[in-house]
Amino acid sequence: MESVGKIKRQLKQAGVTLVAVSKTKPIESIMEVYATGVRDFGENRVQEMVDKYEKLPKDIRWHQIGHLQKNKVKYLAPFVHLIHSVDSLSLLKVIQKEADKNNRNIEILLQLKIAVEETKYGLSVEECTELLQRYFANEFPNVTLKGFMGMASFVADEGQIRSEFQKLTSFQKLQIEEYPEYVSNLQVLSMGMSGDYKIAVDEGSTMVRIGSAIFGVRNYQK
Numbered sequence: 001m002e003s004v005g006k007i008k009r010q011l012k013q014a015g016v017t018l019v020a021v022s023k024t025k026p027i028e029s030i031m032e033v034y035a036t037g038v039r040d041f042g043e044n045r046v047q048e049m050v051d052k053y054e055k056l057p058k059d060i061r062w063h064q065i066g067h068l069q070k071n072k073v074k075y076l077a078p079f080v081h082l083i084h085s086v087d088s089l090s091l092l093k094v095i096q097k098e099a100d101k102n103n104r105n106i107e108i109l110l111q112l113k114i115a116v117e118e119t120k121y122g123l124s125v126e127e128c129t130e131l132l133q134r135y136f137a138n139e140f141p142n143v144t145l146k147g148f149m150g151m152a153s154f155v156a157d158e159g160q161i162r163s164e165f166q167k168l169t170s171f172q173k174l175q176i177e178e179y180p181e182y183v184s185n186l187q188v189l190s191m192g193m194s195g196d197y198k199i200a201v202d203e204g205s206t207m208v209r210i211g212s213a214i215f216g217v218r219n220y221q222k
């Protein structure tokens, strides 16, 4: 876990929030990272997040980082801190409904497709623009938009990764110009993982999602 301290120091200097991605990792490993002061943890499977939420300290802020199926929203709606992966209008409608049922407000990011490589998930610029219009027309009163999320291509070419992150930053800038009165809803930029977080921070990330660089490589066989 020595790497946690180093990563935390780098991010603190840059004013960037660390979300420790604990998917596939056991409770004991999460507690080791928790003991260093980290309180934000990310998962991509709802059942796994619910299990860990039940077993772990209640001051942990749970982040849903992977594609979220509509029929699973109800399980995390009572406690999730931030959903990074809102990638459709229909998902946003379900989040609104479940937040209302739970008498709470759920914070979200809109996931924009920035990678050149074929990826399944994420909104196109047009779709994202439409969701923003609906959001600012108050269609989702129990949802609080905080900003945007994006994933760069999994490639070695730093220039490509950088230019993909720049797409997210410039999209955000445009939206702040369009909706200056809502700037507080557009602040968070969740971008950067173990392999590319330094580039992401360079390019204006405010929140990184780091798994293997903290916990070691994942073993999906277990």
Ligand SMILES: *Cc1c(COP(=O)(O)O)cnc(C)c1O
Residues within 6 Å of the ligand: 021, 023, 044, 065, 066, 193, 194, 195, 209, 210, 211, 212, 213
């Ligand atoms: C797994 C995952 C991460 C973390 O990946 P690492 O390369 O282990 O840091 C970040 N974001 C999302 C959406 C993920 O699914």
